[in-house]
Amino acid sequence: ALSRLNVVIRQPDALLSDNVMAYDNAVSALGKICQFHRDSIDASQ
Structure with missing residues (x-):
């Protein structure tokens, strides 16, 4: 997923403008993964 x-x-x-919502969602998902997992x-990846 990462x-x-x-x-x-x-x-x-x-x-x-066509992609910014996907970008925002990806950043949000990454933040949640980092927060809860x-x-x-493995930070080296």
């Missing part, structure tokens, strides 16, 4: 979110967040056109995340 790698797919990373793809969405790192898109060069992620902040264009921080002990099982």
Whole structure:
């Protein structure tokens, strides 16, 4: 899941008006994963 979110967040056109909602959702999802699953995340990836 993290790698797919990373793809969405790192898109060069992620902040264009057509994509900004997907970007915001991906950032929000990443934050929730970090908040609730921080002990099982391998930060080196």
